[in-house]
Amino acid sequence: MGALTLARAALLCATLGLFLAPWHGLQDGISEVTAWPGGSAAPLVALLLDGSRWWLWPVALLLALAAPALLRGRAGAGLAWIGAGLVLAVFGAGYAIGLNGLQWGWLAPLLGAPPAQPSLGWGAFLVLAGGIGLFAAGQAARGRFGADAFVAFLVCSCGFLLLLFVFLPLVNMLSAALYEDGRLAPAAFGARLVAPEAWSLACLSTHAGCGVVWNTLLLATLTAVISTLLGLAFALLAVRGGARGKVSAGAFRAMTILPLITPPFVVSLALIVLFGRTGIVTGFMWDWFDIPRSRWIYGLPGVLLAQVLAQAPIAFLLLDGALRAISPSLEEAASTMGARRMRVFCSVTWPLLKPALAASFLLAFVESLADFGNPLVLGGDFDVLSTRIFFAIAGARHDPGRAAALALLLLAITFGAFALQALWLGKRRYTTVTGKGDSGIPAALPAGLKLTCAAVAWPWMIFTAAVYGIILVGGFVHDIGRGDLSFTWRHLGTGFEVGWFDGPAFIGSAWDSLFTTIQVAAISAPLTAGLGILLAWLIARQNFPGRRGLEFMTMLSFAIPGTVVGVSYIMAFNVPPVELTGTALILVICFVFRNLPVGVRGGIAALAQIDKSLDEASATMGGGAFQTLRRVVLPLLRPAIVTALAYSFVTAMTAVSAVIFLVSARHNLATVYIVGRVEAGEMALAIAYSTVLIVIMLVTVLGIEKLVGRARLGRASAAAPPIRAGA
Amino acid sequence: MSDVAINFEGVTKAFGNVRAVDEVSFQLPRGALVTLLGPSGCGKTTTLRLVAGLELPTGGRIEIEGRDVTGLSAAERRIAMVFQSYALFPHMNVLENVSYGLLVNGARKPSAEAEANAMLKTLGLEGLGQRLPSELSGGQQQRVAVARALVLRPKVLLFDEPLSNLDARLRRRVREDIRDLQRKLGLSVVYVTHDQQEALAVSDLVCVMRAGKIAQMGTPVELYDDPADAFIADFMGEANVLQGEVLAPGRIALGGIPLDVTMRPHPSGPAQIAVRPESILPQPEGAPGLPGRIQRAAFLGQTREYEVETAAGMLFVVTPAASLAFAMGEAVSCRLDRVIPLRDVKG
Structure with a gap:
């Protein structure tokens, strides 16, 4: 695509935005359009002419400035300035003048006392898109982006979206932590950061609880260590366990898909059913061993158990891959030099596994930090940062400043973990996959080690099976919590009853949230996959x-815990100029940018396997970036695209941490609804609903797998055979 | 139209602080096959990619057939390139691969496929159109890559080490095929290789590069017989580079021993002197020449190779197998036929 074509399209788009589309957001929905071209649906040109938005004249002037040259067929580098000016004018005015009139006091001499300005609408959106297009065309005309306007436009618009939906909310939150009652208060900020609620060590000497930071760190460390060790035991058995290991490997692998398709807190429900005060195991212990009923499961032990149940399979996936990648010939080399089995393990296998162990530890650590559902359901008095942030926003004492400060602490811990890993891993890269076939036979495990692994792995396996069994059964019996195991459809009926009044009527209380969830997931999945693969292509090629910078921002949203995202989104998008709270759109946007990194990483990994000369060959034959992308790159990336699609669909169905802040009465999500049922004590309904979700996701995932062969769903995707040119 | 296919004017390509191509200027005549030759990292591939538009220069000016293409992307340059890996699209069959360029340039599918089929026929690939690249042999893949490039009727055709993935036997045949095709169609070709024999065999002109600059450019014979310096003498085939002295035109001293030789004009005085292995003929002791002793002897079928220890240093010698044979340890006298006094001592 040439710069001129892009610039003309951009100009057209912006002009439409100026003359036709309503400039401001429609507060009461689409019905307001009838007021066009006046009232709240007025396009900018009407607002300019009646003088009520005189500060937006620069927008019209800039467009008029761009038009003559473009109509004459010349696209110059100056377009970049015009495009940047448009974006700045729209956003600048939007932030400077809000619902309460002037927001930026220092502009008072220039703007006087302007009237209230509601949020930006479709017209503004079109002008912004046009501005970005003009900016990109100008950059391409200047020879940037390989002089390709298509690439320039993609980069600029992706960059804009990432700035708006990843970077801006973070900055907004930071500033919220700095303010108190609308005034800058660094002292209050400092006080919040070092508050005893975060850092208190009271639990060491008294019965009071410790600060949430310590709680969070303790929980994350324990989860990471235990999950990694369990994963290691499973992986060792599966890869080096001999003939019987093969059997267990199959069982383990089947198990790894469970946490992926289970909403994160569902495990907590099962744990309550098993170990709660009236739980099955608790009752059994009381009847048989006189062990008194207690609430021990509510608190650190319960949350830890739930998190390990979710993380151990993922650790297994990572370590299994790493263990397979260790060439057996290395171990054979060690044994030919006279090392015994235990010595081989300690001196060769273990050191080579270290990077994978670190990665698994980090992943579990970060996931534990980000986990919100389990601490919410099982935490009891044991608060962690993610739940405390939630209650600072949603609790009785609505205190955004406190929530922002706690979110910053959580963010700092997360980044600290990533930084530590980068430091530690920086110099250690063991490439053991050489690409050449390796015919060695993996060394058997030392007998003692094998026994230990089996002793750990099998009971855990049975425990996991019991937990998921409870979920499977729980929704279909009268009251699993009290041991009444007679079959019933009652709970499912409460949620999913369908009646017939002149057509099907979805009476069940869960239908609304289920429909919204599927809708939001189905809309956000293709967007996530598409944007992720595009970004991957831009970054890699x-x-x-x-x-x-683009790559960093993409990965940034991976590192930010969901609760932090949720808080930052309500702070950023609750007021003009970008007002999205209460809409389904904000749910979609939240999912897209939360799950984006997975698509990007998958895309980059897949692109690394596709020889770059294929792109270049297409280019030398006259294929521009767009043609190359459409005809060469995307067809070859199909597996990665499907994986990203499936992953983002499933995550959108199971996520709770970020969206619990963003749902509204009109747009509720399944997970949030389930959490609500749990809090209301309707355990059986919650479990029944969870089962329905699991079934839907299982069908989706298996269906997609069937359609396109093997879609790898794990985060630790195994190495695929490289796609080489012509081979 | 000018007779210049490609014109480089002070072209520089810098990657960070490294100048991969450093103010290179040259002109390639239309209809010629020009080889870019040099050790790895010399900038030859970067130069080729600059012609293709896969890299844009950081300085200078590039013209193709008289048109300034300096800022144009690869897609806009009307060149075609055969990649080292062939870069055949693995998800398209042979016919789709060959008609790809026509389609993205706006041709209709039936006419594109007809043209592609004709080109496949020209290259002896008829009947393979429906195969996937992975179902072809290495040689066939290479020809598909060539067909894919030629079907676009490019002004300039670029080859990036096209033979490196073929086995030794096939290499000779394919390079002759390429040369024939280039002559028949009157193509302007730029050809990158690191194999000097390949370069000598196929080129009208050879351009030897070193450290991002052109070390020497000329016909194969010029480069072989008249290398500018020790680097080129050594790179274009083997050479014994010895320290000696030019006494007079046609008379030099090596290891203190005066010898009558054929040589290009060179001022008298100490000089580095290159001697090709095949320009040395060992003769029985006592004959006029540079006395020495055979340190190593090997019989290679068509030729014999010797290492001879002399007062001027160790000499590497290649003689026809039919010539007189010597055994290890034998004393000989080496007759030097033709020597090359080198201009640039530092290299």
Whole structure:
């Protein structure tokens, strides 16, 4: 695509936004459109002419400035300035003048006392898109982005979206932590950061609880250590366990898909059913061993158990892959030099596993930090950062500043963990996959080690099976909590009853949230996969200034815990100029940018396997970036695209931490609804609903797998055979 | 139209602080096959990619057939390139691969496929159109890559080490095929290789590069017989580079021993002197020449190779197998036929 074509399209788009589309958001929905071209649906040109938005004249002037040259067929570098000016004018005015009139006091001499300005609408959106297009066309005309306007436009719009939906909310939250009652208060900020609620060590000497930071760190460390060790035991058995290991490997692998398709807190429900005060195991212990009923499961032990149940399979996936990648010939080499089995393990296998162990530890650590559902359901008095942030926003004492400060602490811990890993891993890269076939036979495990692994792995396996069994059964019996195991459809009926009044009527209380969930997931999945793969292609294959920045921002949203995202989104998008709270759109946007990194990583990994000369060959034959992308790259990336699709669909169905802040009465989500049922004590309904979710996801995932062969769903995707040119 | 296919004017390509191509200027005549030759990292592939538009220069000016293409992307340059890996699209069959370029340039499918089929026929690939690249042999894949490039009727055809993935036997045949095709169609070709024999065999002109600059450019014979310096003498085939002295035109001293030789004009005085292994003929002791002793002897079928220890240093010698044979340890006298006094001592 040439710069001129892009610039003309952008100009057209912006002009439409100026003359036709309603400039401001429609507060009461689409019905307001009838007021066009006046009232709340007025396009900008009407608002300019009646003088009520005189500060937006620069928008019209800039467009008029761009038009003559473009109509004459010349696209110059100056377009970049015009495009940037448009974006700045729209956003600048939007932030400077809000619902309460002037927001930026220092502009008072210039703007006086303007009237209230509601949020930006479709017209503004079109003008912004046009501005970005003009900016990109100008950059391409200047020779940036390989002089390809298509690439320039993609980079600029992706960059804009990432800035708006990843970076801006974070900055907004930071500033919220700095303010108190609308005034800058660094002292209050400092006080919040070092508050005893976060850092108190009271639990060491008294019965009071410790600060949430310590709780969070303790929980995350324990989860990470235990999950990694369990995963290691499973992986060792599966890869090095001999003939019987093969059997267990199959069982373990089947198990790894469970946490992926289970909403994170469902495990907690099962744990309550098993170990709660009236739980099955608790009752059994009381009847048989006179062990008194207690609430021990509510607190650190319960949350830890739930998190380990979710994380151990993922650790297994990672370590299993790493263990397989260790060439058996290395171990054979060690044994030919006279090392005994235990010595081989300690001196060769274990050191080579270290990076994978670190990765698994980090992943479990970070996931534990980010986990919100389990601490909410099982935490009891044991608060962690993610739940405390939630209650600072949603609790009796609504205190956004406190929530923001706690979110910053959580963010700092997460980044600290990533930084530590980067430091530690930086110099250690063991490439053991050489690409050459390796015919060695993996060394058997030392007998003692094997026994230990089996002794750990099998009971855990049975425990896991019991937990998921409870979920499977719980929704279909009268009262599993009290041991009444007679079959019933009652709970499922409460949620999913369908009646017939002149057509099907969805009477059940869960239908609304289920429909919304599927809708939101089905809309956000293709967007996530598409945007993720595009970004991956831009990052891996194009060379442009700011590439590193784009990559960083993409990965940033991976590192930010969901609760932090939720808090930052309500802070950023609750007021003009970008007002999205209460809509389904904010749910979609939240999912897209939360799950984006998975698509990007998958795409980059897949692209690394596709020889770059294929792109170049297409280019030398006259294929521009767009043609190359459509005809060469995307067809070859199909498996990665499908994986990203399936992953984002499933995550959108199971996520709770970020969206619990963003749902509204009109747009409720399944997970949030289930959490609500749990809090109301309707355990059986919650479990029944969870089962329905699991079935839907299982069908989706298996269906997609069937359609396109093997879609790898794990985060630790195994190495695929490289796609080489012509081979 | 000018007779210049490609014109480089002070072209520089820098990656960070490294100048992969450093103010290179040259002109390639239309209809010629020009080889870019040099050790790895010399900038030859970067130069080729600059012609293709896969890299854009950081300085200078590039013209193709008189048109300034300096800022144009690869898609806009009307060149075609055969990649080292062939870069055949694995998800398209042979016919789709060959008609790809026509389609993205706006041709209709039936006419594109007809043209592609004709080109496949020209290259002896008829009947393979429905195969996937993975179902072809290495040689066939290479020809598909060539067909894919030629079907676009490019102004300039670029080859990036096209033979490196073929086995030794096939290499000779394919390079002759390429040369024939280039002559028949009158193509302007730029050809990158690191194999000097390949370069000598196929080129009208050879351009030897070193450290991002052109070390020497000329016909194969010029480069072989008249290398500018020790680097080129050594790179274009083997050479014994010895320290000696030019006494007079046609008379030099090596290891203190005066010898009558054929040589290009060179000022008298100490000089580095290159001697090709085949320009040395060992003769029985006592004959006029540079006396020495055979340190190593090997029989290679068509030729014999010797290492001879002399007062001027160790000499590597290649003689026809039919010539007189010597055994290890034998004393000989080496007759030097033709020597090359080198201009640039530092290299």
